[in-house]
Amino acid sequence: MEKTKTLFDVIGPVIIGPSSSHTAGAVRIGLLSGKIFGEKPDNVKFKLYNSFAKTGKGHGTDKGLLGGVLGFDVDNENIKNAFEIAGQRGIKYEYEYLEDLSRHPNSVDVIFNNGKMEISGDSVGAGEVCINRINGYNFNINGDYETLILIYKDKPGMVYRVTALIQGQDVNIASMHCDRHDKGKEASMGICLDSPLPEYILRKLHEIDEIYLIRNIEAFKQWQN
């Protein structure tokens, strides 16, 4: 799903430098990861791979990732002070620099609260990102769409129950990605939507006992003004 370039990809976006892939992309991975974790973490560990590991300090990838977890968007001047701000908020942080050539050149694992949640993402160029794993489940989340993330008991009819709720709202599903570990145990759904889901549909989803985790991630804003 490659996005076509627009005018504002060429005379924009407004970002914190110095690199769209190593800084802005890092911020976006941090931002999505923080939203997926869904609460203020006590601690966060970043495992940076390959080019992220080699050139990350010089590109502020470390501050970008942490700034994103703190909720700063790509144009937030606080990113530069992410270490100090994390300290003030009582969030401990740690970095590890690794090489794994089977991974994307700009790749990172974000580990919250000593392993309570582990999220992997790649910065794929020009500030575009992809979250491809959450707690071992495969996903494909890039923040261009409203995205619903579910982890639930693997049993017949779950996909139907969820999509039926969405369909009733005239909200179009742009793409959908399902995964599971073992039959009958847990499974995951990542659903990209063309428009936001109404609040009461989310409440209905929360009423389904077999769904263990629900995250509704809003799309990155297209307009900056």
Next chain:
Amino acid sequence: MAKLETFEDLLELSSVKNKRIYEICQEYEAERFETSVENIRKQVKYNLEAMKHAIDEGLKSSEKSVSGLCGNDCAKLLERYKNGKSFFSETYQNVLLYALATIEQNLRMGKIVACPTAGSCGIVPAVIKSMTEAISADMETEINALLTAGIIGEIISNKLALAGAVMGCQSECGVASAMAAGAMVEIYNGTSNQILNAAALTLKNIMGLVCDPVAGLVEVPCVKRNAFLAIYAVTAAEMAMAGIESVIPIDEVVDAMKQVGELMNPSLKESSEGGLATTKTGLRITQELSEKWKNTDCV
């Protein structure tokens, strides 16, 4: 929706509708984004103001980057000009100052506008701000100039990736320079033909420019290159305004650039495996930074 994929399409639309290139651009974008021309101009204005803010902040600072490699070159130029020394007129001085101010804001993690990329962020703002100041032009003229720059970059990006890792620096600082050249001709009210010739002349002369950053950082040679390629844009605009034309039409120049980008060895496309990055000094700097940054951060 009118077809607008090539520069030939752009020139045709401009001629048939008897409109300036920026007008074609804003109407096209409004239709594409399903919004009004006013909203398009509003976002362009926001980006323009962010560009000017970066210049203002950059002119005040001499803080170095995390690596310590760059960050005080704009201050050195300012000092020279303060002492009344320069080979250049004030307008030319400002082109250099604004380009360095912006790209140095970028390396110290300031807020900049990727135009078209972060590593080439100084070129278009430097030319637009210095040239509009020179003739005391209003904000609308600046917006028209940035729209002109934008459509030039957008049409090029239809054919090739604006990324050093894919096409070398010709597609980053090179394209920024072509965008700035077109913007400058717009500021001085040149014709559509002159705008596209200015862009074509620039692209022809930066073709093959490699991306070989020392230690993989957006610093050496990127910082000074922004100043150089901003001046390049002025040279192209000067020639185009005199009626000098590119013998090879701009669409064909872009095709040639793409071919050159594909032929370019991967070691010269942002991988830091060749060129300046692997000179004796480049390698020493890389080694020193890697020693300095070896330890794991932990708080």
